[in-house]
Amino acid sequence: MKRPSTAVAHRALIASAVVLIALVGAPIASGHAILEETSPGNDSVLQQSPPAVLLRFNEAVETAFGSIRVYDCSAKRVDSGQITRPADRIVSITVNPQLPRGTYTVTWRVISADSHPVSGAFVFHVKSPGACPAGIAQQVLGKGTPGSISALFKFARGLDFALLLLVVGGSAVLALVLRSAAPTLRRRLYGTVAGLGVGLVLAAILCIVLQGAVAGGFGLSEAFRWNTVHAVLRTRFGGAFEYQLAFAVAAAVVAFGASRFRPDVLGPLTILPAVSLIPTLSAAGHARTSGTLAFAADVTHVAAASAWVGGLAFTVLALLLAGEDRWPLAARAVPRFSMLAVVSVAVLITAGVIRGIEEVRPWPGLHAAVSNLSGWRGLWDTTYGLLLLAKIGLVLPLLALGAYNNRFAVPRLRRQIASLVERRRFLRAAGAELVIMASIVGVTAVLVSQPPAKASVAAGPFAKTFPIGNLEVNFVVDPAKTGPNVMHLYFSTPSGLQAGVADAKISASLPSKSIGPLRFNLQKIVPSHYTMSGAVFPLPGDWQLTIEARRGQFQSLQTTVSVPIRKG
Incomplete structure (x- = not known):
C-alpha cells in the first residue's frame, strides 16, 4: 500500500502531465494576414490595361510558396509570372500591357507571419465586363491545405512547444534548484532531459516538413521532397527552426554526457543551449513582426513559462524518484524552486499583460492609455479581450496559494519540522496550483485561436x-x-x-x-x-x-x- 504522501505526489505528477497535455493541445498563437487593399480594386472597371496587380496586407507576408496569378475568361494566364515586393506588406505582379476588353480573375496565396497560408480571389474589368463577369476563380483556385495535414501541423507545433518547455525548465531547475540531489538521481534526470531533447529534434523536423505541406497546399508525399524542405528553410519560419534544431541537438548531447559522466561538471552546461531555444518560438510566429517590445515580451513570456511549468514538472519528478531522501531533498529544493516560481510568475504576468495589450490595442504611451479609456474597448467588447481578463483573473488564486506556501509550508519544510499533516497539506496545495495552471492553459488554448482584438477595434x-x-x-x-x-x-x-x-x-x-x-x-x-x-x-x-x-x-x-x- 502506498504511503499517503507518495499517493498525493503521484496525483501531483498526473496533474503536471495534464498541464503538459493541455499545452500540446493548445494551438500556437494565430491571427492570419488580412488583405487590406488591391489595385485594381475588386470588380472595378478600368479604361486601359493596368501595368501591374498589387496587393497590400495588414502585416508582412512571404511568397516562398505563394503566388499571384491573373487569368482571362479562358483560364489563360496574362501575368508575367515574376512577383515583386515593393514592401514587406505589399506583393505585386506585372501583367500584359495590352489586355483586351473583358473580365480578369486574380488569384493569390501568401504566407502569414504566423506561418499560415491565406488565399483568395477578386476580379477586375478592362473597359467593360466580359463573357465571365463573375470571374473564373472557382475553376482555377486550388483546393487548399488538406484538413488532416492542417490538424497534424497544429499538433506538431503544440508538441514542439511542450517539449521545449520541459527541456528549458528541466535544465534550469537541475542547475539552480536540484544541485543538492544525489548524483544518481541527477544522472537520471539529465537522461530525461536528453530524451526530451531528442524528441524536440524530431518534433522540429516534423514541423519543418509539415510547414511545407501547409504553406504549399501539398500532401505528405510532396512535403518530404527536398525541394519543398529547402523552400521552407529559406523562409523566416524555416530559419528559426534550423536554429531550434541545432540548439536541441546540443542540449541533448550535453545532457546525455551529464547522465553518463560528471553531472556536476557537464550538467550546468546544458542550460546554455536550452536557453538559446527560447527565441526560436517567437521568431517563428507573429511576435517577430510586431516590434521590438512585442518580441522581447514574447521571449520573456516563454522563458518564464518554461521555468514555471517545466521546472515544476521536474521538481515533482525529482521528489518522486528520490525515495527515502524525498523530504530531506524537499527541505533543500522546494524553497529554491519557490523563489524561482515567484520570479517566473511575476515575469510571466508582466510579459503576458504587455503582449496581451499589444494585441488588444496599439500601445499609445502611458498617459494616453490611461486618459483614453474608450481605446481599451477591446478588453471587454471582444472575445480575445474577455479571455485575456479571465486568464489574468485565474492567476490571482495561484498567487494566493504561492503566498500561502511561502509563508507557512516552505519555512517548515526548510527546517524539516513539517508534520505528516503539513506535508500532505503542502502537496495538496501544490496539486491545487497545478489544477489552476491547467485552467490557465485551457483558457490560453482558446485565447490564441482568437483573432487579436485590435483587428476588430483598431482604426x-x-x-x-x-x-x-x-x-x-x-x-x-x-x-x-x-x-x-x-x-x-x-x-x-x-x-x-x-x-x-x-x-x-x-x-x-x-x-x-x-x-x-x-x-x-x-x-x-x-x-x-x-x-x-x-x-x-x-x-x-x-x-x-x-x-x-x-x-x-x-x-x-x-x-x-x-x-x-x-x-x-
Missing part, C-alpha cells in the same frame, strides 16, 4: 473570423467608415479548408438610431468568397450585421456581428 478596415453554423467566415469591411465600403466574406471549415455556400446575404441595422435593416446584395466570386462594392453606412456607430448563408437545399446558417463604423 482601419474591420476584419474578423467567427463561426457561422458548422463553418467559419472571415468578414472584411473596408474602410469601415461612413460612406461606401467594400465587403468580403470568405467561408471555410474550422480546419481552414475553403467551404462553398450556395447563397449568402447581409443585412445591417444601427439600433441606437433605429436604422435598418438595410439589405446588401452580394456578388459570388466563388462559392467560398462573396463580395460587395459600395456598401453605404450613412452614420457612424456599432452596426449589427446579420450574415445568412445557405448550403445545399435545406441547411441554413446565420450569425450576427457588431461592426464599429467610424466617421468618414
Whole structure:
C-alpha cells in the first residue's frame, strides 16, 4: 500500500502531465494576414490595361510558396509570372500591357507571419465586363491545405512547444534548484532531459516538413521532397527552426554526457543551449513582426513559462524518484524552486499583460492609455479581450496559494519540522496550483485561436473570423467608415479548408438610431468568397450585421456581428 504522501505526489505528477497535455493541445498563437487593399480594386472597371496587380496586407507576408496569378475568361494566364515586393506588406505582379476588353480573375496565396497560408480571389474589368463577369476563380483556385495535414501541423507545433518547455525548465531547475540531489538521481534526470531533447529534434523536423505541406497546399508525399524542405528553410519560419534544431541537438548531447559522466561538471552546461531555444518560438510566429517590445515580451513570456511549468514538472519528478531522501531533498529544493516560481510568475504576468495589450490595442504611451479609456474597448467588447481578463483573473488564486506556501509550508519544510499533516497539506496545495495552471492553459488554448482584438477595434478596415453554423467566415469591411465600403466574406471549415455556400446575404441595422435593416446584395466570386462594392453606412456607430448563408437545399446558417463604423 502506498504511503499517503507518495499517493498525493503521484496525483501531483498526473496533474503536471495534464498541464503538459493541455499545452500540446493548445494551438500556437494565430491571427492570419488580412488583405487590406488591391489595385485594381475588386470588380472595378478600368479604361486601359493596368501595368501591374498589387496587393497590400495588414502585416508582412512571404511568397516562398505563394503566388499571384491573373487569368482571362479562358483560364489563360496574362501575368508575367515574376512577383515583386515593393514592401514587406505589399506583393505585386506585372501583367500584359495590352489586355483586351473583358473580365480578369486574380488569384493569390501568401504566407502569414504566423506561418499560415491565406488565399483568395477578386476580379477586375478592362473597359467593360466580359463573357465571365463573375470571374473564373472557382475553376482555377486550388483546393487548399488538406484538413488532416492542417490538424497534424497544429499538433506538431503544440508538441514542439511542450517539449521545449520541459527541456528549458528541466535544465534550469537541475542547475539552480536540484544541485543538492544525489548524483544518481541527477544522472537520471539529465537522461530525461536528453530524451526530451531528442524528441524536440524530431518534433522540429516534423514541423519543418509539415510547414511545407501547409504553406504549399501539398500532401505528405510532396512535403518530404527536398525541394519543398529547402523552400521552407529559406523562409523566416524555416530559419528559426534550423536554429531550434541545432540548439536541441546540443542540449541533448550535453545532457546525455551529464547522465553518463560528471553531472556536476557537464550538467550546468546544458542550460546554455536550452536557453538559446527560447527565441526560436517567437521568431517563428507573429511576435517577430510586431516590434521590438512585442518580441522581447514574447521571449520573456516563454522563458518564464518554461521555468514555471517545466521546472515544476521536474521538481515533482525529482521528489518522486528520490525515495527515502524525498523530504530531506524537499527541505533543500522546494524553497529554491519557490523563489524561482515567484520570479517566473511575476515575469510571466508582466510579459503576458504587455503582449496581451499589444494585441488588444496599439500601445499609445502611458498617459494616453490611461486618459483614453474608450481605446481599451477591446478588453471587454471582444472575445480575445474577455479571455485575456479571465486568464489574468485565474492567476490571482495561484498567487494566493504561492503566498500561502511561502509563508507557512516552505519555512517548515526548510527546517524539516513539517508534520505528516503539513506535508500532505503542502502537496495538496501544490496539486491545487497545478489544477489552476491547467485552467490557465485551457483558457490560453482558446485565447490564441482568437483573432487579436485590435483587428476588430483598431482604426482601419474591420476584419474578423467567427463561426457561422458548422463553418467559419472571415468578414472584411473596408474602410469601415461612413460612406461606401467594400465587403468580403470568405467561408471555410474550422480546419481552414475553403467551404462553398450556395447563397449568402447581409443585412445591417444601427439600433441606437433605429436604422435598418438595410439589405446588401452580394456578388459570388466563388462559392467560398462573396463580395460587395459600395456598401453605404450613412452614420457612424456599432452596426449589427446579420450574415445568412445557405448550403445545399435545406441547411441554413446565420450569425450576427457588431461592426464599429467610424466617421468618414
